[in-house]
Amino acid sequence: MKILVVGDVLLDTDLSGDAGRLSPDAPVPVVDVDVVQRRAGGAGLVARMLQIDGHESGLVTVFGSDDAAGLLRAELDGITVTSGPSGAPTPVKTRVRAAGHPVVRFDEGCAKPPVPECTADMLAALESADAIVVADYGRGLTANPDLRAALARQLGRIPVVWDPHPAGADPIPGVTAITPNLGEALRFTGVEGTGTQAAASAAEVLLARWKSRAVVVTLGEQGALVAAHGTLPQVVPAPRVPAADPCGAGDRFASSLAVNLAAGLAVDAAAQAAAEAAASFLAAGGVSALFAPPPDEPRELNVPGLDALNIARRTREAGGTVVATGGCFDLIHAGHARTLAAARRLGDCLIVCLNSDSSVRRLKGDSRPIMGEEDRAELLAALECVDAVLVFDESTPEEAIARLRPDIWVKGGDYAAEDLPEAKLVSSWGGRTVTVPYIPARSTTKLAAALAKVG
Template sequence: MRIVVVGDVLLDTDLSGGAGRLSPDAPVPVVDVDAVQRRAGGAGLVARMLQADGHDAVLVTVLGEDDAAGLLRAELDGVTVVAGPSGAPTPVKTRVRASGQPVVRFDEGCAKPPLPGCTADMLAALDGADAIIAADYGRGLLVNDTLRARLEALAASVPVVWDPHPAGAQPVPGVAAVTPNIGEALRFAEVEGSGTQAAAAAADVLLRTWGSRAVLVTMGEHGALVASAGLLPQVVPAPRVTASDPCGAGDRFASALAVGLAGGAAIDVAAQQATEAAAHFLASGGVGAMGRSREEAPEQLPVDGLDALMVARRTRESGGTVVATGGCFDLLHAGHARTLAAARRLGDCLIVCLNSDESVRGLKGEHRPIIKQEDRAELLAALECVDAVLVFGESTPENAISRLQPDIWVKGGDYAAEDLPEAALVSSWGGRTVTVPYIPARSTTKLAAALARVG
């Protein structure tokens, strides 16, 4: 797809290193910088996300003529950039991280710039788009009257997704969707409160004020609220993920939403796709992972938005204990729930290694599983005590355990060490295998037999 992103750009820089001592000049940490990562920010980040997904990404923006602009262009390699002059320094936002934790951010060139112009080439680049994303970062480009008139005209035939900014311009009428986060929505609509009720009230106001076809209020871990004229608001839940840095989630949501709408999806379906894409982005490491090579990228699970390897890594990095267990979980019952809850209390995260459909058939016969692996994984992930699910295709979980290297491996029931071949594997990296009480009165086999009797 040809997706055009129009809006303000900036250069993001991360300086990372360890901090093992305080400065002699003041009681502040000394960060020994061992890594410098730069990336395009603002509308540039949205364009890079689309380009990384294999789309024909076109960025319509304005750029300065300083060294930072050159670095920014380098970070946009692979993206078609159509830029006019900004007449201002390139904004640079630099974050300093010590042992993974943000310490300070300092901004350069972020003073209010003069309103930029819009060239004929910039306007022409909008033509032929399958979708357009207006990524407003408050630098003035989307205030330009000529550009706004062109976007309003195109909104009648092309899905336009408008990602607003508190210091930016109002969306033009008729766009397919506007995507404020809940804080922005409450501020724009002048609505007080918090939570879903306040988000719905704000969305109602903004639908009338902006004249868009839909308003999607993103609510972080609580998902997104979809409001469109004449319909009740719909809440799209977000997959549960572990993420220390939410930066870029809104950009990922807007980019995935535009792709969904360009493909003909209804607004609620596209919103579901966008919510899952944002969660998956954060679970995969967020903006910090965007510069990694394909070989360095974390493995993904066949469960939307969940990444067991990332959950395990982040738990270890924070000094926590990784707990894992495994099984087929063909029909979830009270025995499973109690075993999983007991396992979760042993550490700081619980990862379930789940037998795939093929694996279950090999163990239990052609008539099993009763429930497909995608649904089994989703049901497990919905439990509060489960942090992530890892599906494996072998008959035994040793390979999955080796990938996770849990500190504690949990089994339900009474076992001797020689009955569990994985016990030796877990102990090889200093882990421990333990058991928790099993409830014999509850079993998948008995449930399956009962279901067969009632038809």
């Protein structure tokens, strides 16, 4: 599948290090920079995301003629780029981070440029795409009339997703989906308010104004609102993940939306997949971790966006307490919910180590589990007190615990801590094993027996 990205590119630079002292000249932190990382930003980041996902990725854009443009081209190595001259300096955005936290950003070459020309090759590149993402960053390319006409000719043949910018051109009428975030949607329309009601009102205005087939307003951790002609607005949820830096999440959403639309999904299902992809992107570390090699870790939950190991790492890096518990959770009942809520109050995140289907069968016989692991995992993840789920295949959770290295391992009060084989493992890195109140009147066995009586 070839996904073509059309839009403005810029050079992102991250300067990272520790800040353990203040400057003698002013009360500001001194960052001892030890890592300099450059990457293509804007439409270039979208193209790189698609390439990393294994898609054939192309980019139609324009470049300046300065030194920064040379660095930017180098960061796009491996992507098929069709380009023309921008007639303006290369925009460079430099972020300074101390211990992983943003301190300041300064921009260069970001004054409003003239509308660039488009070459014949740039226009011809649109003809071979299976889907197009227009990543407008307000640098004038999407205002070019020849490009707009060429994009209009693709409508109806392939999905066209338009990620708009307040300083950019209006999307062309008839695009498949437009993806402003909530702040942008309110700014475009003048609608006031917050949350889904404001998003729905703004989306209704944008549908009428831009005449797109759908408007998908991204809502951060609340997911996205999908609005289309003749249907009620639909909110698609996003998995809850910690995110110190949301940079790139909108790009990840738009690229995933285009891929899923090209695969034949309806816009609401494609938006749900895109919300999960954006959450997974942030849970894995966001842009800063985009090019890191995949870790050699145990099998993860088959529900996108719930990366237990990365949530544990990020919580620990932020100085928080990682709490974990485990079990089969075959039929989730009130006793489970109370135990999990009590466990979550012990720290800053709660990760549930969940026995896989094969593990449950070894422990409880061929008639169990009653519910499959994906359903059990999804129900657990839906609980407000659960931050992530990690599925393991072994009969006991020691291997998963060793990878997570929780500060606190929790079991229900029907266990004695000294009788748990994992207690010694947890104590080996200074962790503690504790119990929380158990509710004997609630149990999966009793619930299964009651269900059997009613057929």
